[in-house]
Amino acid sequence: MLELVKAGGWPMVPLLLLSAVALAIIVERFWALRRKTVLPPGLGREVRTWASRGSLDPAHIDSLRGTSPLGALLAAALDVRNRSREEVRERVEDVGRHQAFRMERYLNALGTIAAAGPLLGLFGTVVGMIQMFLGIMDYGVGDVNELAGGIGKALVCTATGMIVAVPALMFHRHFRSRIDSYLVDMEHEAIQLLDAIDPRTRRAGTTAPQPAPAYTQG
Structure with a gap:
């Protein structure tokens, strides 16, 4: 392995650095994007129970906000629970975009590594x-086997660039897909909470608009 690194020359240095950064990002994102960390089991049901019982206070909501991205989203809905449903939905969407941005942390860097790896390898x-042909100009072709070996060594960088880029691209898309799945589940939990805190949605069979209770006015 060390001989291959030496054969690639100094362009192998940025490739090795990129591989180390990509590995660090992959490990960190795997840890940060665990499902139980983003969507703690039973949290949505527990919050809906609190909301239906009216057992909510600012300290309780602040504690919920720090538990997880889902907790932050539900806390945002509870912060404006006394406003209209549209205002609550807008707040949830704003906080959801913020949480999506946080979950996508470092993914742009991982995508850049996936794109830059093959280019650095080709470089x-x-x-x-170029170095090999300059040597041929100075000393002639010499041994054909030695020339073939030199070409093989020059291709080491290309192979290394692909080795760096392929896993980076695969994990970049994997994490994007995982985040999209989490966002769908978070949206579902938020809608269920909206139904729980809006008394009009609990009236089954009601088709005509009903006057809102006093406490729902902003």
Whole structure:
């Protein structure tokens, strides 16, 4: 392995650095995007129970906000629970975008590594080929086997760039897909909470608009 790194020359240094950064991002995102961390089991049901009983206070809501992204989303809805449903929905959407941005942390960097890896590998190969042909100009072709070995060494950078880029691209798309799935589940929990805190939605079979209770006015 060390011989291959030496064969690639100095362009292997940024490739190795990119591989280390990509590995660190992948490990960190796997840890941060665990389902129980983003969507704690039973949290949505527990919050709906609090809301239906009216057992809510600012300290309780602040504590909920710090539990998880889902907790922050539900706390945002509870902060404006006495306003109209549209205002509550707008607040939930704003906080949802903020939480999505936080969950996507470092993913742009991982995508950049996936795109830059093959280019850096190709650059290293071109540099190696240039050096080899300059040597041919100075000393002639010499041994054909040695020339073939030099070409093989020059291609080490290209192979390394692909080795760095392929996992980075795969995990980038995997994390994007996981975040999209979490956002759908968070939206579902928020809608259920809206139904729980809006008394009009609990009146089954009601088709005509009903006057809102006094406490729902902003």
